[in-house]
Amino acid sequence: MVGGGANPQPGEISLAHNGLLFLDELPEFNRGVLEVLRQPLEDRHISISRAKYSLDYPASFMLVASMNPCPCGYYNHPTRTCVCNPGQVQRYLNRISGPLLDRIDIQIEIVPVPFEKMAEENRAENSASIRGRVIEARKIQAQRFAAHPGIYCNAQMEAGLLHQYARPDEQGLDLLRAAMTRLNLSARAYDRILKVARTIADLDHSEHIRSTHLAEAISYRNLDREGWAG
Template identity: 55%
Template sequence: AAGCHNILLTGPPGAGKTLLARALVSIQPRLSIQESLEVIRIYSVAGLISNTQTLIEQRPFRSPHHTASGVALVGGGAVPKPGEVSLAHRGVLFLDEFPEFPRGVLENLRQPMEDGVVSVSRAAGSVQYPARFMLVAAMNPCPCGLYGQEDDVCICTPSQVLKYRKKISGPLLDRIDLHIEVPRVALDKLTEEYQTETSSIVRARVEYAHICQRKRFGRNPIRFFNAEMTMAEMKRWCAVDQNVQTFLRQAASAFRLSARSYFRVLKVARTIADLGKSKTILCDHVAEALQYRTKIE
């Protein structure tokens, strides 16, 4: 939430993936006036807003079903209208049961995830819709959902597990910054009392990171978050010293990171540094960012 990074949550059924995704809304700062105007324009074109509607303050949260078509997801139709990716602009696009979406539909996400816009072409012409959203995807580790669980036995064969995970292409996984495993919580621990942080405390940290990014991209009318940085902006804002650069190169070689993954690790490290109130990216920030790279093979 702090840097608008895309997230993949992997865990067994009932682990709380959907709950975590919906909880993101409670720790996200409200829309700025500029962001709100962008969202209102999209919802107006889609016919989802009345003429008397005031500014939208809450960030959008869209959760299409896995049977949604490509047109429903990215937009289009005989009379082009914005799809779910545009309706989630400046908010969260939650895709539960991620591998159950048709692969062709998922591949349509690659352009908006990279460019922040959707291009819809028809015989009469083409139109572009904004689509700068934070993708939150959730999936089971295998078809039965029990792969890797200590207290349950997975009934899937290795080939079934591999086929299930291969439903998500490598290029699409490369565009997801944070790959998080969500373990099932034991029943006896659910009833225990813990001293936890409230959403308001977490939101305060996220707001601080957002303020840092507003100062960083203050003159840019399009980019607000670290995840949206271009290569030129990364050279300026993600510059690291020789020690960090050496560490990152060694890690990239060891983890066989693609060029896109390499730069996304740097963007996540920049956000971690912002949360830690650090002006420079340190080895600790890079090491933490590397922990979130995919374990799906």
């Protein structure tokens, strides 16, 4: 994952630079390996230090991960009963640390789709139109950060740019304050919510972040919800 070796080679983290790194069954990875992801997710590069050398590899990638909610896979299932006890569920989820979860902008719980929904003739928005909306939002972000070298999208914003481009109105601040208190969110989660809300506003062609954009961004942090793990 990290890279290195006697003859230094980049690992999967660096090979995914400017691309996507997909980790299936996230809790099954060694916890030490997962913790290595924290630095590159934050700094967009990874430093490798060995006895004879020290290297710095680029690592600006999009992390996508999937996992079951518990060892048997049926926790919170609408029709099937989970056979795990609460301790097993908690230990399974604890394989992923809070600091790593904080660095994942969007956390969505996917529920099974019933046959009736799959058999519906009404089709959802097609991929071509979604792609068009994403391209438009990216153009908005490119124009926004044209005067900021090295910044190309909302995900790369730091505190100063967040204050400049992603500050919500008073109603939005009240909503965010309530969510921070109720979910006991960290300062890092606060920043991530603002970045996602800014992107939602861009997709909505809105110059300002409205409370609806913030509410949607907050709803995408499923693993921060109290009681998610029983």
